[in-house]
Amino acid sequence: MAAEVEQRGPRVLREARLLARQVAEQVATEHGVCIRPVPYWRTDVRTGRREVVAVPCGATLESACPPCARRTRQIRMAQCREGWHLEAEPVASAVKANEEQRWLIEFRADLQAQRDEAEHAGEAAAVADLDAAITDVDAEIITAGMSGSVAGRTGGPRTRSTRRRQDAPDLPRRVMRDTTLGRTFASPDGKVFRPSMFLTLTLPSYGRVRNGVPVDPDSYDYRRAARDALHFSKLIDRFVQNLRRVAGFDVQYFATVEPQKRLAPHLHMAIRGTLPRAELRQVVAATYHQVWWPAADEVRFDGEHLPVWSEDTGYVDPVSGAVLPTWDEALDRLDADADAEPLHVVRFGAQLDVQGVLAGTPDADQRVRYLAKYLTKSLGDPVGDGADDVARRDHVGRLVAALRWEPCAPTCANWLRYGVQPKGAKQGLLPGRCRSKAHRAAHLGYAGRRVLVSRKWSGKTMGEHKADRRAWALAALGMQAEQQSDRHRYVWRRASASDPDVPSRGLLLLRMVAERRRWRAELERVRARADGVALDVPAVTLPGQACSLGEVTLF
Incomplete structure (x- = not known):
């Protein structure tokens, strides 16, 4: 057989190797093992032992790594379920700073003093x-475990008048109560209920659609759709602010942003506590976000006629040589114009779906699964198949074309198209070539986070939820979690792809699959022992706590 394969040439050998690699990835996917592990050298400073540890890639999309994406989705579901119907405030007790943290802050203070003197x-x-x-x-x-920046924000953003628009209704404002819990209701038999809510918010219409595709693409407002998607995250922030003012308590939420069939982003939000539906509709109607940017409706430079970079002044008109106004100069002009209007105003649409949810009900579990339904998919993935493929491709193409030329941020290169130098302008910028993910077809204008979780939702970070998952599995196996107090025991260094001592990806996958099978067999044995069932499965030797191949693939 070997002689036959040898006679068929090197190309057949390469195809055979490729096929084996694909099979290994399929097997790894079936066992929940990351298919794109990142090798690291880990050195134990106590024992001097040096080993290769395969760290999961941590991808959140199935198109990149299905096992990692599914694992993240499961953790998000646990996070949503755990924080939705809490009966006590999820506020962690104050933690005192350790010696290392104190020393770092003191050292930072000395450096800052030296810098100020210099x-x-x-x-x-x-x-x-x-x-x-x-x-x-x-x-x-x-x-060292401290979040935020010591220096904080240096210089605040520009602000304009906070007077509400005349076309937006006023909102009632209640005195804030220091709580994150909603109201409770008691039944005649004395049973107490603590209901919560599930909201779905959408953007307005840009034209008639059928099966997610515009009936008349020429009249469909793609510019407005693009701008709404670009600033959708700011609209969500404003909605949460208004919601808390009206509710009178620190409303906590778990929300996900998903695409509709028409490719516009919309929001699913789980809210702890309840508000009257009439007030919710009032909050939605009164919520808007104004984009105070320079005008971007008149194209001044296009095609071969593009601004030219000058080392002394920045970008200039290629014909007249006039220097384009900088970002700050353009905003100064906008501030000086008393009759100026915002570049864009984004609002929610009229559709609002509000549902009450009780803890421990099948409906609550269904809503949790629904919130995480599309987290492993890209916003640009096709949603539904009811429309003609050609019409859908045309719809996607028109929206992406509109997004290509819309400024996504003050630093966007597209500002040159409208005669303004972007903030922090540098040589090499070209309109239509902005690298922000908002312009990519996979994001459809929305560059914000897919999962939005308030700080006091569950009282835990994603890392702590992952640690809970790992601790549960170790407890089921009768093992103790590795002590985390000594953060300096291991030295980590990413392995080079050219390092001959690092196993190939295929070999790493095989090792991780074997490790996962051993862990799973022992878990089944533990469960069967707890149920009083004898399994005819040979005992396995579990890896020591220092072996991370098993840890990272299982937990």
Whole structure:
């Protein structure tokens, strides 16, 4: 057989290897093992042992890695379920700083004082060196378990009048109560219920559609659809602010952003607590977001006639040589114009679906699954198949074309098309070539997070939910979780692809699949023992707690 394969040439050998790799990935997927593991060298500073650890890629889309995407989806479902109907405030107790954290803050203070002195003395080189050191220390501060920045925000954003628009209704404002829990209701038999809500919010219509495709694509408002998608995340933020003001308590939510058949983003939101439906409709009608950016409706530069970069002044008109206004100058003009209008105003549509949900009911479980239904899919994936393929491709193409030229942020290169230098302009910018994911077909204008979770939803971070999952499995196996107090026991370094001592991806997959099979067999044995059932399965030797191949694939 070997001689026959050899006679058929190297091409057949390459195809055979490729087929084996595909089979290995299929087997890994069936066993829930990451198909794109990232190899790291891990060195134990106590024992000096050095080994390769395969770390899951952590992809959230099935198109990249189905096992990792499904695992993340399951953790999100657990997070949603755990925080939805809490009966006590999910506020963690205050934690005292340790010696390492204190030392880092003191060291950061010394560096800042040195930098201020160097800046006052005009020592530019010393300032640059100290800025680099401060950046490194800030990264260490985050690694040491402290969130946020010590320095905080430097310089606030521009603001305009906060007076409400005349075409938006006013909202009642209640005194805020220091709680995240909604109201409870008691039945005549004394049973107490704590209901919550499930909302679905959509964007307005841009034209008649049938099966997700415009009836008349020429009259469909693709520009408005593109701008609404680009600023949808800001509209959600404003809705939450208005909702809390009207509710009178710190409303907590778990929300996901998904595409409709017409490819517009819409929001599914689980809310802890309830509000009257009439008030919710009032909040939706009164919520809007104004985009105070320079005008972007008149194309000034296109095709071969594009602004030219000048080292001294930035971008200039290629014909007249006039310098294009900078971003700050364009905003100054906008602020000086008393009759100026916002570039765009985004609102929700008239459709609002509100449903009450009780804890522990089948409806609650169904809503949790629905919230996580599309988390492993890209926003640009086809939704439904009721429309003609040609019409759908044309619809997607028109929307992507509109998104290509719309400015997505102050730093977007598309501002050059409308005669304004982007914020932080640099050489090489071209309209229609912005690298933001908002312009990509896979995102359809929405560049925000797919999952939106308030800070006090479950009282835990995603890392803590993952740790709960891992601790449950270890407890089921009768093993203790590895102590996390010594954060400096291991030294991690990403392995180079050219390192000859690092196993190939195929070999890593085989090892991880074998490890997963051993873990799963032992879990089945433990469960059967708890149920009093004898299994004719040979005992397996579980890896030690220092072996991460089993940990990262199972937990």
